[in-house]
Amino acid sequence: MFTSLQGRTAIVTGGSKGIGRGIAETFTRAGVDVVITGRNSDDLDRTVAALAGLPGRVSGISADICDPEDSRRAVTEAVRRYGGVDIVCANAGIFPSGRLEDLTPDDIEAVLAVNFKGTVYIVQAALAALTSSGHGRVVITSSITGPITGYPGWSHYGASKAAQLGFLRTAAMELAPKKITVNAVLPGNIVTDGLGEMGQEYLDQMASAVPAGRLGSVADIGNAALFFATDEAAYITGQSLVVDGGQILPESHLAIAEL
Numbered sequence: 001m002f003t004s005l006q007g008r009t010a011i012v013t014g015g016s017k018g019i020g021r022g023i024a025e026t027f028t029r030a031g032v033d034v035v036i037t038g039r040n041s042d043d044l045d046r047t048v049a050a051l052a053g054l055p056g057r058v059s060g061i062s063a064d065i066c067d068p069e070d071s072r073r074a075v076t077e078a079v080r081r082y083g084g085v086d087i088v089c090a091n092a093g094i095f096p097s098g099r100l101e102d103l104t105p106d107d108i109e110a111v112l113a114v115n116f117k118g119t120v121y122i123v124q125a126a127l128a129a130l131t132s133s134g135h136g137r138v139v140i141t142s143s144i145t146g147p148i149t150g151y152p153g154w155s156h157y158g159a160s161k162a163a164q165l166g167f168l169r170t171a172a173m174e175l176a177p178k179k180i181t182v183n184a185v186l187p188g189n190i191v192t193d194g195l196g197e198m199g200q201e202y203l204d205q206m207a208s209a210v211p212a213g214r215l216g217s218v219a220d221i222g223n224a225a226l227f228f229a230t231d232e233a234a235y236i237t238g239q240s241l242v243v244d245g246g247q248i249l250p251e252s253h254l255a256i257a258e259l
């Protein structure tokens with residue numbers, strides 16, 4: 001039995017859609033007050049309306065994760081609305097595809113700015129609040145792509161997701177004396193609008209490569225993030241948890257065919 005997180009406050013970047021929205025829903029169901037961020041106000045409003053009525057309160061702040069000032073504003077506003085910040089879920093991310101020969105410096109910069117720099121900015125912005133909470137939690141949404149696997153078209157994306165884990169290890173060390181843990185969830189293929197844009201053929205192909213026989217749900221990731229946020233996970237830091245239905249396990253497609 002885990003100690004209740006009722007009354008704690010979380011910021012979920014990229015909480016307006018997809019995995020971030022799933023994390024926000026899992027946390028609000030657990031009684032956590034959640035601030036979700038994203039750039040598109042309509043998406044934020046839609047998600048806030050959809051999650052209203054759950055045990056935790058939820059509200060949105062329009063913020064671009066690439067701008068450190070926006071992250072500071074989001075944290076200040078979360079503290080004003082809910083009295084503090086106990087948990088930061090650094091989740092906002094983009095995954096545009098581009099083969100190595102076609103990638104421009106702007107393509108590379110855009111992915112690193114959101115996925116890697118944005119992770120650093122929100123954690124930096126929340127440091128004082130997480131420290132005063134006495135039990136700060138950072139949960140980063142990385143990916144199996146980059147840290148463990150590769151996929152054509154995602155060299156820059158994979159690098160950004162691996163960069164998050166490089167950041168995580170030293171951040172976990174630096175913040176351990178402040179009783180802040182820093183961990184990451186590494187999703188496999190999770191059904192979201194973003195992934196849906198890859199097309200049905202891609203989704204079917206990916207599902208057939210997963211030993212569990214299905215793609216992941218946003219709740220699968222939300223539950224893993226919630227675990228890292230618990231008091232019972234206080235002694236776990238600098239770690240990453242793969243949540244992929246066994247997707248990285250098969251040695252080849254023949255191994256899947258044997259199932």
Ligand code: NAP
Pocket residue numbers: 013014015016017018019020037038039040041043063064065066091092093094095114115141142143144186187188189190191192193194195
């Ligand atoms: P999604 O459905 O496209 O949602 C992305 C979220 O990030 C949206 O809320 C979006 O809001 C926000 N975002 C994007 N750029 C932003 C910016 N510059 N500033 C602030 N917010 C921004 O994507 P998803 O599939 O849920 O992916 C979420 C995270 O999971 C990413 O880090 C991704 O790398 C990781 N992931 C996803 C999968 C998967 O299968 N879906 C697998 C592995 C890892 P706005 O566009 O309104 O800003």
